[in-house]
Amino acid sequence: MSAPTSGSPLPAAGAWVLATDDPVSSVGYHPAFTGNGRFAARVPAAGNGFADTPVRTQFHVAGLYTGREGTWSRKASLPAWSTLDVSDGSGSFNAAFADPPGAQTTVVESEPLIGGDWAPVSSPRAGSARGIERYRQSLDLRTGVITTEARWNSPAGRMTDVRYEVFTDRSRPHVAVVSVTVTPLWEGELVITDALDERAGSRVRTVERGGDQGRIWTLVEAEGSGITAAVVSVLRGPESGVGSAHEEPLPAPDGGAAQTLRVRTSTGRPLTFTKYVAVVTSHTAAEPLGTARVHAEGAAREGYGRLEEDNRRAWQREWExxxxxxxxxxxxxxxxxxxxxxxxxxxxxxxxxxxxxxxxxxxxxxxxxxxxxxxxxxxxxxxxxxxxxxxxxxxxxRLDAARVAASEGGHRGARFPWESGLTGEEDTPDWAPFGRLEQHISADVALAFWQYWLATGDRQWLRTAGLPVLSAIADFWTSRVTPDAEGRCHINGVIPPDEYAVGPHDDSVYTNVAARESLRFAAGAAQALGESADPRWAAVAKRIVVPFDEVRGIHPEFDGYAGQTIKQADVVMLAYPWENPQLSQVTRADLEYYAARTHEDGPSMTDSVHSIVHAELGDAEKAFEYTRxxxxxxxxxxxxxxxxxxxxxxxxxxxxxxxxxxxxxxxxxxxxxxxxxxxxxxxxxxxxxxxxxxxxxxxxxxxxxxxxxxxxxxxxxxxxxxxxxxxxxxxxxxxxxxxxxxxxxxxxxx
The missing domain is CATH 2.60.420.10 (Maltose phosphorylase, domain 3)
Structure with a gap:
């Protein structure tokens, strides 16, 4: 449930259900999103299908990347698999939410588009909903089920109550379900259209599409990588329905596979139609299309009730x-x-x-x-x-790719990419310097591997996964540092987490502390396994310079930092998550100094680390202020x-x-x-x-x-x-x- 100032939300249905009764809010309707950890869907105001506004609905599956083609790989999007439209012959339910031809959509001024491939996002716009009454859309956080209800007045003046439910099954990694219950307040022929709408696809080409015997399918290939993804839909409806599977042009250049089911109605009699969807990629199956058919047909045999219950149980385990x-x-x-x-x-x-x-x-x-x-x-x-x-x-x-990256830079060990996609090679766009210079990423990876060891104590994992990664990162840092005449070790020519400091700069205090700790993690992992640690790890860790301004009592962000505005949390993170050994008054001084210099329009996670550090210092009031x-x-x-x-x-x-x-x-x-x-x-x-x-x-x-x-x-x-x-x-x-x-x-x- 949203805050009272957000659109026109309905009263909360407990602490677990988020809901709205306004699909066209002038303050910005942002469509719901659900997934099972393997694939997902953004669900528009209509409760099913594809919509380009107010936020483009995308349908992603893990690992579907394009090739690099001399630049960088990108995430590819599937056709929209949730379309299950309702029509009385004069118009359709989904069309009631679409902008009419020639309509001018209103961009919400407070949410401008951030353009470019690096951070693409659609700008929220006020939408349309013609002939729609009694609207309600809700997301149940306990199960991931998105429910959309409305009374639709068609262009012909026929009233129909419509209720959609959409979820991806967390207990079945390849399966999703879309169900619509239609209660016509009129008599005549109802048409249900199940489609795989290729308008939603991006950076893919269609290899095959078709339909037969109550099912439709699409096989797509990501551009340049050869990775394929199959989407199969099996439609089930009332036994009285007469179905016909066929390819049917959709209102978009690429069209898509579609099938229709036509049913005679009687006033007030509810009719339920369910499509069982399977999504399979070539990462998990040698023949994705055949495997997807098996999963979709198996789901249809088990039925909606069984899938709904299994999904609920799977989410219940997570919510414990x-x-x-x-x-x-x-x-x-x-x-x-x-x-x-x-x-x-x-x-x-x-x-x-x-x-x-x-x-x-x-x-x-x-x-x-x-x-x-x-x-x-x-x-x-x-x-x-x-x-x-x-x-x-x-x-x-992708450790081998990180080893190659370190070697190409003239270093030992492994250097992980700032942006990583399909292969683990550097996928930062060529115009951005961060891929070459924001090297603290390798230390960030090391911290996560060390934290997993602390949390689990899994010695077998540490031997086969943890130590190989930690030692490779440590080897990188030992060869990356530059000793001075006094034997102190510097890390020169980097960009710190503060990306306003494009530099390059020497001795980023975050990078230096993170590198030092990475070396200690590797030594600690070797010791835990009873193995000998490379003596260079401890020696370099001891000599890495940690800049400190004795006059101001703070850590300067980098050598030569002069108090300029920063983009996001950087030096403050020495306290958390790095737990740099320092006096609490230093932690407080760093926090107060850099919080005052952080750009007010910076990313959200900065305030979270400020909250955590305030809590560590005992400042509960300030911690909660930053939580808000x-x-x-x-x-x-x-x-x-x-x-x-x-x-x-x-x-x-x-x-x-x-x-x-x-x-x-x-x-x-x-x-x-x-x-x-x-x-x-x-x-x-x-x-x-x-x-x-x-x-x-x-x-x-x-x-x-x-x-x-x-x-x-x-x-x-x-x-x-x-x-x-x-x-x-x-x-x-x-x-x-x-x-x-x-x-x-x-x-x-x-």
């Missing part, structure tokens, strides 16, 4: 790891929405890493950045380590989706959702992972009654942390006793028991 926020219903919905959108784009069986927009769009070309390891991934690790591991598999599978800042200007109605910036940008922005969730998982809890214990330093803003983190995971233990103003309770659900460090004291939670620790009293510092 909830984040409960007491005292602010709107904030609670936004927390759950953020978690939902992360889960739509990742799955434990998918060896693909989410881009900043996940499977919602081709924003940032669908490339993988530091956004994953730094902002999205930690929010998964705390409660879903099985999913977090699959995300790391993406980097592991990290969500309110960025969230879009009516389904609580983040945009990248206050003025638009990539959408849906998982990076923002992930940073926002970290405020609760690591900020207010003070949760930090260690090899032999967890550390907690809970604090609660006065604006909230409590925060409960359910089913946190650490080395085989599953536990809850319940933060209240009068104390915090740690409950161990399963596993051996849990060592907890708090306020400098080590205590243990017994198996099946609980432990109460103090909740910190907020400081009065301003």
């Amino acid at each position: 790891a909830d984040i409960v926020v007491r005292g602010d219903a709107l904030l609670q919905r936004r927390v759950r929405a953020s978690k939902f959108y992360l889960l739509t784009s990742v799955h434990e069986d998918s060896p693909w890493s989410p881009s900043p927009a996940g499977l919602s769009s081709d924003g940032y070309n669908g490339h993988v950045f530091w956004d994953t390891e730094t902002w999205i991934w930690p929010a998964l690790l705390a409660q879903h380590p099985h999913i977090a591991r699959s995300v790391l598999d993406y980097r592991l599978a 800042r990290s969500v309110e200007p960025f969230v879009r109605s009516p389904f609580e989706q983040f945009a990248e910036a206050r003025m638009g940008g990539a959408f849906t922005f998982l990076t923002g959702h992930g940073g926002f969730l970290q405020e609760f998982l690591y900020g207010y809890s003070g949760l930090r992972l260690r090899a032999d214990r967890i550390a907690l330093a809970p604090i609660l803003p006065v604006e909230l009654e409590g925060i409960t983190l359910q089913r946190l995971c650490w080395r085989g233990r599953v536990f809850d942390v319940d933060i209240r103003s009068d104390g915090t309770t740690v409950r161990l659900r399963s596993g051996e006793r849990l060592p907890v460090e708090t306020a400098g004291t080590l205590r243990h939670v017994p198996t099946g028991g609980e432990l109460t620790i103090s909740t910190r009293t907020p400081s009065r510092h301003r």
